[in-house]
Amino acid sequence: MKLDDSSLQKFGFIKRETLGSINIDPLQTGGRLTEAAKQALVEWGDGYSVCDFCGGVLDQIKKPPIYDFVHKALPEFLDCDEARVTNGARESKFAVMHSIGKPGDWIVLDGLAHYSSYVAAERAGLNIKTVPHSGSPDYYLDPEGYATAIEEVTKESGKPPALALVTYPDGNYGNLPDARKIASVCHQYDVPLLLNGAYAVGRMPVSAKEIGADFIAGSGHKSMAASGPIGVLGVSEEYAPIVLRKSKHNKVKEVEFLGCTARGATVMTLIASFPDVVKRVRNWDQEVENARWFSARLEEMGFIQRGQKPHSHDLMFFEAPRFYEISEKVKKGRYFLYKDLKARNIHGIKSGLTKYFKLSTFGLGREKLEVVADSFEDILKKYEDI
């Protein structure tokens, strides 16, 4: 591409078409900015803005209060000994895997783990053993599966895995496994546990200590109303000297974070939204009630919710045999649902999906959820003769 005036016109400011839609994409519902975060974005948008008063370490900056946020508020929020901000939940996971494991070591992942857990383990050179789930319709994860997996690794490789990970909840079915039991099983074998809470931290109450997780990863842009990419990482006292080790070349810089991570507006939006995020987490029971209400409405229409039932998270997976039937007959084929929802100002079910899809009810409130449920009903009616 020649960079002339004509080709450069493609870039510059670009409008976001989905702005103003009811967005039920699980990636989006927990990442919508608060008003305070929108203000912070503009105020702190410039490149390295937070470094104006930096003495050399991001999380030691006193003004703005990044130090208080990272070293006082975050450990309390995650209920862990030490916390850091990272470039995202996947970067948090990689930092743990890369420091706790050595190339050739093994890691145990739950069968519902996010792809980024696999990729992070692969980048760290770790071999992967998965704990199977029970498959459709529940996708249940038996904590005892971790014992089996750990024993298999020990038998095959001569030593236990370096680390185990559980996804809490997973990003497909929104299932909340018994993480406390899993931690206890892992600890019987002296295997530390990393809790991937990308869909938990910032949405629902979660305590690393109550669960017994040695590490906890969260996502700012997925679930903490922050502008991405930004994540959080909690570490227990026991493993902090390894994961948070400092450079031998620069005594104040932490190796796994390459010195500094969220060095810009991202951390300021996380801080801006934090008071609201703390408050919304206290309101989690209402979110679960909304999710269950929505699930019940869809099931009345003939949809089938897969995964845990009754459901305990806003992220849900549905099977929609009737939508699939329609897609096989209508002119627009499998794109009909996306288009019919778009016409109703609803976004977030991936274009082309009809038979199976996931969605999230988080933060939408009963009124908007009624609009969504009514729209599903309308669409079914529209095609009832097909």
Next chain:
Amino acid sequence: MKLDDSSLQKFGFIKRETLGSINIDPLQTGGRLTEAAKQALVEWGDGYSVCDFCGGVLDQIKKPPIYDFVHKALPEFLDCDEARVTNGARESKFAVMHSIGKPGDWIVLDGLAHYSSYVAAERAGLNIKTVPHSGSPDYYLDPEGYATAIEEVTKESGKPPALALVTYPDGNYGNLPDARKIASVCHQYDVPLLLNGAYAVGRMPVSAKEIGADFIAGSGHKSMAASGPIGVLGVSEEYAPIVLRKSKHNKVKEVEFLGCTARGATVMTLIASFPDVVKRVRNWDQEVENARWFSARLEEMGFIQRGQKPHSHDLMFFEAPRFYEISEKVKKGRYFLYKDLKARNIHGIKSGLTKYFKLSTFGLGREKLEVVADSFEDILKKYEDI
């Protein structure tokens, strides 16, 4: 910290005190947002906004035009075969080091390398050999030093280093080494070269191919008028299959980027500013002229510019013996300079520094630079009897 209403008041929206100052911090001058980028921030601020139309890979998103930007515009701009967006220049460097080197291998760094190059090499498990510079006053880097360092590593470890890196320019003196010669020296030993262009890409013309660099790292928040953290990485055809290798667990995801990197507003601000960045790079001669003019004005006042002379970059290092003398006598001590500049609405020389400091003239224009130079003169006059 108990997360009650009183402690949470510390967070939320926080004002940026330095907004509106003339900021001469080298970290800030190239990262100031354009108007288009400010608009993009607000439009795309929500968490995972760019993923609204994602089919699974960030750099394949067609709408917004991330695909065209990453695969067509960026390779042209960097003059390299393949390009990616990353979470920052240091993350670009780590991705290269981690994929090209194996733990225990060696890397050759220039003696003026940024701390993050050391930390990235350490994180990748690489041993470091540095190429010495000539010290004060020039800090000259002899390209032949790379030959010596490579031969030393080969002698000591039995094989050549996995990689060499040169900082172009360095972040202390703003020196531009003869990168083309360095590339040629490295290639004589079949050692690939990574150009750290965090202070070059987006400020001045730089071509990976003309230099002969196998890899080029740039920083969005440092030098491309983007909201951070975001960086760019250019890779040659020869090394692309290694650095950009895909996951064996998820065939579309690239391992070194953990699947996706700048998954939010950061990439949209980079794209928003890109047309202006392309244009400002064409205006580099004027920037160099401004830097030289500023340097000359300060030298007339008795300051001494260290590093290359005549200087060819906006980042400059000054020795200020007179400021140091003053600091030893005035009540405010070494904080006098910071405070006197603040009173004149100038920010960016680190609080407490007087004898040596660095600054940047980039993008300020002659008028603001005159204000800064006049302020230095005023401050000298203010204390002339001390």
